[in-house]
Amino acid sequence: MTSGLMTSDRRALCTASEQYNDNAAGVAVCGTTGSSCNSCTWTHDGTTYVIPDVGDESHCTDHGICFDSSGNLINTIGDSSSCAASGTWTAAVFTVFSANANNEYACHGNSWIKSCYRCTGAAFRSPTECIKSGGTWALDADSTTEALCSAGSGGTWSFANKFEGGQTVAGASVSAGGIMQPGMGCSTGPSYILGASSCIKDTTFDADIDEGTTGSAAYAANLNYYSSDSGMNGMAGITTYPYVVKAATITASPNLAVDASICFLPFLRPKNEGALFISPDATYGHVLITEPRNYATADKILFSSGKASVLGGTNAGNIEFATDKQVRLWGIVNSGSVKFTLSQDIVIGDVTNSGSIVMTGTKQAIVGVTNEATGTVVGNGAGAYYVYNTVNNGAITINADTVDAIKCNIEDVTNEATGTVVVNGPGAYYVYNVVNKGAVTINAGTVDALIKCNSGTITIGAGVTGTVTIVDGCTGGTITAGGATVVNAVATYASFTISLDGITAAGFTTDAQNSFKEVVCSACYSAHHSNLLFW
Numbered sequence: 001m002t003s004g005l006m007t008s009d010r011r012a013l014c015t016a017s018e019q020y021n022d023n024a025a026g027v028a029v030c031g032t033t034g035s036s037c038n039s040c041t042w043t044h045d046g047t048t049y050v051i052p053d054v055g056d057e058s059h060c061t062d063h064g065i066c067f068d069s070s071g072n073l074i075n076t077i078g079d080s081s082s083c084a085a086s087g088t089w090t091a092a093v094f095t096v097f098s099a100n101a102n103n104e105y106a107c108h109g110n111s112w113i114k115s116c117y118r119c120t121g122a123a124f125r126s127p128t129e130c131i132k133s134g135g136t137w138a139l140d141a142d143s144t145t146e147a148l149c150s151a152g153s154g155g156t157w158s159f160a161n162k163f164e165g166g167q168t169v170a171g172a173s174v175s176a177g178g179i180m181q182p183g184m185g186c187s188t189g190p191s192y193i194l195g196a197s198s199c200i201k202d203t204t205f206d207a208d209i210d211e212g213t214t215g216s217a218a219y220a221a222n223l224n225y226y227s228s229d230s231g232m233n234g235m236a237g238i239t240t241y242p243y244v245v246k247a248a249t250i251t252a253s254p255n256l257a258v259d260a261s262i263c264f265l266p267f268l269r270p271k272n273e274g275a276l277f278i279s280p281d282a283t284y285g286h287v288l289i290t291e292p293r294n295y296a297t298a299d300k301i302l303f304s305s306g307k308a309s310v311l312g313g314t315n316a317g318n319i320e321f322a323t324d325k326q327v328r329l330w331g332i333v334n335s336g337s338v339k340f341t342l343s344q345d346i347v348i349g350d351v352t353n354s355g356s357i358v359m360t361g362t363k364q365a366i367v368g369v370t371n372e373a374t375g376t377v378v379g380n381g382a383g384a385y386y387v388y389n390t391v392n393n394g395a396i397t398i399n400a401d402t403v404d405a406i407k408c409n410i411e412d413v414t415n416e417a418t419g420t421v422v423v424n425g426p427g428a429y430y431v432y433n434v435v436n437k438g439a440v441t442i443n444a445g446t447v448d449a450l451i452k453c454n455s456g457t458i459t460i461g462a463g464v465t466g467t468v469t470i471v472d473g474c475t476g477g478t479i480t481a482g483g484a485t486v487v488n489a490v491a492t493y494a495s496f497t498i499s500l501d502g503i504t505a506a507g508f509t510t511d512a513q514n515s516f517k518e519v520v521c522s523a524c525y526s527a528h529h530s531n532l533l534f535w
Helices: 057-061 127-132 146-151 203-210 215-221 232-239 510-522
Strands: 028-030 036-044 047-050 064-067 088-091 093-096 115-120 136-139 155-158 162-164 191-194 243-245 255-258 264-268 275-278 286-290 300-303 307-311 318-321 327-330 337-341 346-349 356-360 363-367 376-380 383-392 395-399 406-415 420-423 428-436 439-442 446-454 457-460 465-471 478-480 485-489
Touching: 036 064, 036 088, 036 127, 047 127, 057 093, 064 127, 115 127, 115 146, 127 136, 146 155, 191 232, 232 264, 356 383, 376 383, 446 457
Parallel strands: 028 243, 191 255, 255 275, 264 286, 275 300, 286 307, 300 318, 307 327, 318 337, 327 346, 337 356, 346 363, 356 376, 363 383, 376 395, 383 406, 395 420, 406 428, 420 439, 428 446, 439 457, 446 465, 457 478, 465 485
Antiparallel strands: 036 047, 036 093, 036 162, 064 088, 115 136, 115 155
């Protein structure tokens, strides 16, 4: 289902208690039972045509064309019974995909992108009727949105396969150990696809954040952008306190998806037990999620295009950032799995990690992160890392082979007694003002390091080059020099800051985060005061 929402009781500004009331509830996308996945196609002269939006076999096989004995189309005959006396009926074929019956995302080829099928020369919505009327039926690859598809005559915006959701099943209530609030029911399921008729960009929002504008001031200065249904406000109605709920008895897991027609879209505190599929416009898309709660039982949150921002909240499940655009992960408590690929503009800030963070071939700033004893942080392949003001109690590993280029800048980092840091790949490692109480192993690369204090162990491989300076006056640790030069010296702490795109620890304070959230909330409705009608 794609949203077409109306809203009432507009709020100019959410207070902190309203914005983060844990009992607030918006719409609920629930899992279902009895779902199905199938297709309806018609083949003629070696070409197979998709007949969109056909949900049952009898409806599918009603589509067909009558041909005479010479193979010529008889366009005056429209059904198999009439055709029997004078020709041969070529019917559409109904195919059931049992393996994907409980997974709508898989049913659509692991994508929420619909296609435009167009009848040129006639105005029919199926290939058989189009061809019988002298038209040409084909995929219109240039019409990449529903608006473009509808702009021309004879266009049908649809998935190739048809998924039927079955019966929605409400999840357990909070009192029974679930997440649904008292009196809350299912709004739809198992999937809901958010689309837009216009592109609302994040330009104004980003400018207000960059300038430090408060939520109330931003709202007052740009009412049309933040408040009107044609602006950011109209995009946020269904994404305020949404629930994606997975009951124990469902067979089709719930999904809330953002399609490529969306540009800027904020989510306000979603609770997810299923999947959030985030695939906005590849050029202007930006989906911002504030205070999510992604449960251990959840399928995933997947960002596959556009800019991605997650501010606050908790993750016990899986979050995947597979976009090549800007990524911001800020203030989250992670006990699950977070993966990054493709992007060369990532900031991971003020994050507490007791789970897994994996970066593959990416460029990122890691600022103000606490990696707890059970936490693992892994960098794979070529990449660039700026690590600042971070504490490691767990395991940090950098893996690269001989063809990968690693650049790693580390400043003001403490590796605690339980912490391990292992470097397994070649690269350039610049280290300043680091305290090591645990174990550091550097097996490859070039180092230029100033260790403020070493009371743990540092082991440097024979193939490593460079210089490691240990500050005088801090004793008790051991160091194996390997191929590097180790010197003891009185430290001279110059005004020195390694930077990546101007990122500093000051930008990751609690006050800065709350200001950010306030601007988001200024455009949203409090779920306690809104009446959401969306179909």
